[in-house]
């Protein structure tokens with residue numbers, strides 16, 4: 341039987357994991373066309389001399405989802421060196437108090453009783469409510485695709501949406517558990533992991549802060565981007581064709597089907613095309629008549645600082661959050677006013693305290709992420725002032741004399757992210773608002789074309805590495821079980 345020619349446009353984690361799952365059976369010839377000179381997309385390193393640090397994702401969530409999918413793709417769990425983060429992370433408030441999160445619920449309650457007396461009782465209710473909601477949400481929303489939109493509005497799903505209080509926002513839901521404003525922030529800020537405003541993201545996403553306690557936070561030895569090398573090694577063994585510096589700029593169609601893709605002026609015949617770039621940018625590859633032309637709101641952007649240090653700060657957690665004086669005001673500046681914050685909350689990642697493969701002996705690497713607005717019309721003239729303020733805060737609140745210990749520093753702005761192909765420079769694809777989630781997000785078959793599919797952060801079920809991998813699993817199941825009939829029929833098999 342002739343092999344199906346499957347072209348994957350983009351070698352981000354979505355494209356790579358789809359290739360991994362589809363290449364198991366050998367009935368397709370898979371080609372990955374990547375416009376960059378490296379694979380991984382957002383999942384890559386920032387390197388300088390002997391220093392290297394993740395450029396994008398750092399927090400490994402939902403380890404079992406990630407490991408199960410890789411195992412299904414033929415990569416054993418033992419090949420993925422995950423290290424548990426315990427404590428999960430520290431949250432430093434502006435008044436000098438620090439709240440630490442732990443995977444062990446008893447240890448967590450002890451911390452709550454010490455720092456926020458009385459709130460430990462609410463934590464029990466939070467865990468037990470969320471446990472139920474997580475199980476329902478996972479089965480009905482993460483493990484389902486909504487190619488047939490009617491399936492989303494089934495009676496069962498609507499009941500679950502009501503139970504999950506999807507009509508509420510994350511912050512409001514957290515207020516129903518915690519009465520201390522600091523704790524509300526500590527359990528709402530996770531929407532920023534996918535570029536959402538805590539007050540504009542539906543309560544479904546409050547499952548992220550629950551999942552941290554239930555499933556833990558992990559670190560992948562060598563950095564999260566090491567996952568790319570592990571997957572690519574396997575793809576090469578399976579003869580998946582990989583083309584780098586091969587941006588696809590056109591998909592030619594005949595009727596309701598894609599026929600060819602064009603990269604670097606070369607046309608290749610395709611049976612199936614899988615788009616892994618950000619939406620709505622993927623529209624541009626298609627002829628006008630097939631485009632969705634839908635307007636989307638981008639997720640938030642990030643101002644990122646990557647540093648090589650001449651030392652480590654070992655008495656800290658790998659992950660830390662430093663909150664500014666007014667978290668809500670910062671969120672307003674990022675999502676509504678579209679202005680640079682003057683006293684932002686920020687996140688730091690200091691993996692070299694547990695991983696000696698990232699810097700020369702005795703030296704370290706550090707990453708700082710400041711949520712900033714995406715999109716046009718942001719006045720960036722105060723960027724240097726903002727960076728200076730944040731480094732000052734880091735020195736005062738966790739990294740004494742930091743400036744003296746920086747050997748190398750690189751800054752990445754949303755403008756650079758946009759040039760690299762991220763929609764409006766947002767870090768996480770389209771924003772996780774109610775009307776851009778679930779059935780309202782682009783689906784795995786987003787166009788009225790029978791052989792054009794999609795996977796990635798802007799596609800259901802959404803952003804974050806394990807969730808994008810889950811999207812790849814939904815797509816490969818769809819292709820294996822639903823689309824086979826169509827191809828067999830076409831070929832007269």
Ligand SMILES: Cc1cc2nc3c(=O)[nH]c(=O)nc-3n(C[C@H](O)[C@H](O)[C@H](O)COP(=O)(O)OP(=O)(O)OC[C@H]3O[C@@H](n4cnc5c(N)ncnc54)[C@H](O)[C@@H]3O)c2cc1C
Pocket residue numbers: 349350351352353354355373374375376379380381382383395396397398399400401533586587588589616617618642644709760761767768795796797798802803804805806808
């Ligand atoms: C700063 C930052 C921090 C993050 N932190 C976390 C975290 O802690 N934990 C977590 O789980 N997630 C995190 N994320 C999100 C996570 O990185 C993404 O959800 C995920 O990597 C997206 O994968 P993807 O496959 O959708 O796309 P991408 O990584 O965007 O890959 C798409 C690929 O397609 C290529 N491409 C696009 N158009 C074309 C074309 N026309 N032709 C050829 N190639 C094309 C691009 O070059 C790119 O390589 C973070 C992201 C950022 C930016």
